[in-house]
Amino acid sequence: MTLFNALFFAIAALIVASTALAVTRRNLVHAVIYLIFGFFGSAFLFYLFGAPFLAALMVIVYAGAIMILFLFIIMMLRVEAPEERLFPPRQLLPAVLFAAAYVVIGALLLVQDPSSAAVLPEARTEPAAFGRYIFTQSWLAVEIASLLLLVAMVGALLIGKRPAREREE
């Protein structure tokens, strides 16, 4: 058991535990805080997989910006949690059956696939090399993504603006 192995299993346990806690919380603020820990775990995992730039992006964008946006909205809306019920009993049986079928098939695929037994190599992508790769190989996709962010910003502004009729009332 090398240090890499121990780190991978520790991070995997951290991600699964904090995400499971986040999914089951009733208090929204607690859920978001647990999910921030889960995203930090993903950032560690990216760093372990040799992607330091993506790890930094994960912390800055996911844990930093997106989750704080959620926190702002939760605090702004002062929601009282609606009473949760998982599934009506009539839908529970098909849901469990389909989920079990997918779990079995996925596990069989993982066990049977020869490439899944291959051991991960150790490698590291320098951020400079990664940036050069992105801006030479997929510059068009970068432009499209920036356009998408612009569209999202304009759309959020448009939706956030109250309609004129409501403002007069």
Next chain:
Amino acid sequence: MAVPFGYVLALAGIVVALGMVCAVARRNLIMILLGVEVMLNGAAIAFTGAALRWQQLEGQTFVLFIIAVAAAEVSLGLALIVYLYHRTGSLDPQDYQVLK
């Protein structure tokens, strides 16, 4: 180092399944959006592991775009949620029954 690639895929699958449970079973719009975020995170884990497994940078490039799409989706989704809350005063999807 001896982590097989299948373990990474299994971890990504577990995270995606957790997000799917959150998106399907919860009755709060904010938790549904959080579930979608968790699913995107699971996909990003799988892509990064695959990038390491085959030593190709395409996987990491994809994760970059996943993060960009997640940011766009969350800003629009939260704006819609705030709008709906101001119109109906509720975050329960079952309360949205008026098509106007």
